[in-house]
Amino acid sequence: xxxxxTPWTALAGGALIGLAATVLLASLGRIAGISGLFNGALEQRxxxxxxxxxxxxxxxxxxxxxxxxxxxxRTGFPLPWLLVGGLLVGFGTRLGSGCTSGHGICGxxxxxxxxMVAVALFMAAGFATVYVLxxxxxxxx
Amino acid sequence: MSAHRVAWALLAGALFGLGLAVSGMTDPDKVLxxxxxxxxxxxxxxLVMGGALAVAVPGFAWVRRRGVAFTGGAIPPKPAPEFxxxxxxxxxxxxxxxxxxxxxxxxxxxxxxxxxxxxVLFVLALLAGSQVxxxxxxx
Numbered sequence: 001x002x003x004x005x006t007p008w009t010a011l012a013g014g015a016l017i018g019l020a021a022t023v024l025l026a027s028l029g030r031i032a033g034i035s036g037l038f039n040g041a042l043e044q045r046x047x048x049x050x051x052x053x054x055x056x057x058x059x060x061x062x063x064x065x066x067x068x069x070x071x072x073x074r075t076g077f078p079l080p081w082l083l084v085g086g087l088l089v090g091f092g093t094r095l096g097s098g099c100t101s102g103h104g105i106c107g108x109x110x111x112x113x114x115x116m117v118a119v120a121l122f123m124a125a126g127f128a129t130v131y132v133l134x135x136x137x138x139x140x141x
Numbered sequence: 142m143s144a145h146r147v148a149w150a151l152l153a154g155a156l157f158g159l160g161l162a163v164s165g166m167t168d169p170d171k172v173l174x175x176x177x178x179x180x181x182x183x184x185x186x187x188l189v190m191g192g193a194l195a196v197a198v199p200g201f202a203w204v205r206r207r208g209v210a211f212t213g214g215a216i217p218p219k220p221a222p223e224f225x226x227x228x229x230x231x232x233x234x235x236x237x238x239x240x241x242x243x244x245x246x247x248x249x250x251x252x253x254x255x256x257x258x259x260x261v262l263f264v265l266a267l268l269a270g271s272q273v274x275x276x277x278x279x280x
Contacts, residue, residue: 001170003183010185013164014192020156021193022200027149029210029217032157034247039271050150055250057154058161063254065162073255074169077242082259085242086249086266087273088234093246094274096231100245101157103232104190109197110205113222118232125236130176133241140173 001074021106024054033102034058035093081140092122146212158251164189167251169243176240231274238270 021032028050041051065071093099096118098107103122107115133140165171166189174183204216239245244252244263252260 001174002181003165003168003171003174003185005183006165006185007188010164010188011192013160013162013166014189014194015196016156016160016163017166017189018160018193018196018200020153020160021197022204023156024150024153025201025210025216026204026207027153027211028146029212029214030150031217032153034245034250035271038246038250042268050146053147053150054154054157057151057156058158058247059250059254061155061158062162062167062251063158065159066167066254069162071162071167073252073257074243074259075257077169077259079262082242082263083266085238085244086263087270088238088241089245089249089263090238090267090270090272091274092231092233092235092238092270094231094271095227095277096235097228099235099247100239101247105193105197106201108194109201110219112219114220114224114228117224118228121229121232122236122239125233126176126240127178129237129240130173131179134177135179 017101017105018109021101021109025106031102031106033098033106035090035099036097036102039094078140096122143212149212157247160193161248161251164192167248169248172239172243172245172248227277 024030024032030050037051037054041048041055089099098115098118103115103118108119161167165185171183171185174181175186208216210216242263246267249260249263249267253264
């Protein structure tokens with residue numbers, strides 16, 4: 001599916017994400033890394049309530065925007081690819097201790113060299129994977 | 142666990158989810174097109190990252206200068222610059238999964254709000270992958 005370049009909503013939404021990460025660090029001293037936060041919310045540890053609250057807020061607010069703006073979900077994506085993607089994202093973010101939010105936003109915002117390396121690698125892997133799938137193999141165009 | 146901490150987390154989560162949805166990062170087609178420089182490239186997500194860092198870089202610096210969280214806890218120090226195999230391999234595998242399905246963890250969870258099956262199945266696969274990686278932790 002082609003998509004349009006949307007610079008203003010991208011910048012505004014990005015600023016909200018940066019504000020959210022700043023609010024969580026300033027209020028609780030916690031890093032807004034969704035992969036780690038999600039794992040922590042599901043495991044039996046003492047400090048789960050704030051993680052669950054964060055995730056409830058995330059899903060609810062996104063749902064409100066989807067309803068207000070009339071955003072439709074993606075449908076018809078091939079199931080095997082969806083599951084392979086999910087497995088790799090779950091495995092890789094746990095092994096690498098972070099995803100687009102933890103390394104990409106919080107890690108870069110605190111100028112962590114580990115996160116700079118992580119972001120360079122997952123971006124490069126993402127570009128390479130889409131290139132191979134769409135242009136070399138010609139699947140999922 | 143005080144009610145204050147839960148309220149702050151709920152607010153931060155809501156801002157985060159709203160930001161993801163407004164930015165378009167919750168649209169997996171937009172993510173895949175961002176990663177498709179050689180095809181129908183949509184550079185929007187570079188601006189999502191730019192907008193986030195424009196706020197979070199000064200924001201995090203301000204928090205670090207304060208030195209203590211509103212609810213009393215310490216601000217965690219920057220991780221030591223260690224580039225172990227787990228970081229490198231994990232990040233590459235994550236990037237591959239992101240490029241295949243177009244979801245990273247935050248947007249996948251946000252899409253649960255649609256109530257459709259696709260994000261549920263993705264999140265279940267994500268949890269399975271995470272549990273496999275956890276076995277590596279135990280060794």
